[in-house]
Amino acid sequence: MIATATAQDADYIRDLGAAETVDYREADVVEGALKLVPGGVDVVVDLINRGEGLAGSARAARPGGRLVSPLFGPGELDRGVSPFYIGSFVPEPGDLEDLAGRAADGGLRVEIGARYPFDDAVQAVADFAGKHIRGKVVVTVS
Structure with a gap:
């Protein structure tokens, strides 16, 4: 798996399971993905782009590969890439119990990057949108 990450987060992302990283700032x-896998990757997961930007991301997929996006895609994609739209996650029976069990026994890794008291929730949203925070942003209510 290839993931995007800053150079400072590359080791962290590899620890999460990525084999390679591409520094999206540099x-x-x-192009970085295609240097690593010249024929293209099997699946591109793009959580950011839509329209032409999404069509650009599809270039990293091999012919016949898949493009996965929760956003609206372009009408046509080049290179025979099959678009796949994910509107929302709907758990299958047993998924939530499995996640709860993994969380309870330490098998589910979640890194908290920042914590804010409820009174600072506006700042939490601003920091989430404007800063590079590695991990989850948590707003506590007590």
């Missing part, structure tokens, strides 16, 4: 992500 290189074009599609």
Whole structure:
């Protein structure tokens, strides 16, 4: 798996399971992925782009590969890439119990990058949108 990350977060992302990383601040992500896998990857998961940007991301997929996005895609994609739209996550029976069990026994890794008291919730949203925070942002209500 190839993931995007800053150079300072590359080891962290590899610890989460990525085999390789592309620094999105220093290189074009599609070109970086194609340098690592010249024929294209099997699946591109793009959580950011839509329209032409999403079509650009599809260039990293191999012919016949898949593009996965929760956003609206372009009408046509180049290179025979099959678009796949994810509107929302709907758990299957047993998924939530499995996640709860993994969380309870330490098998589910979640890193908290920042914590804010409820009174600072507006600042939490501003920091989430404007800063690079590695991990989850938590707003506590007590």
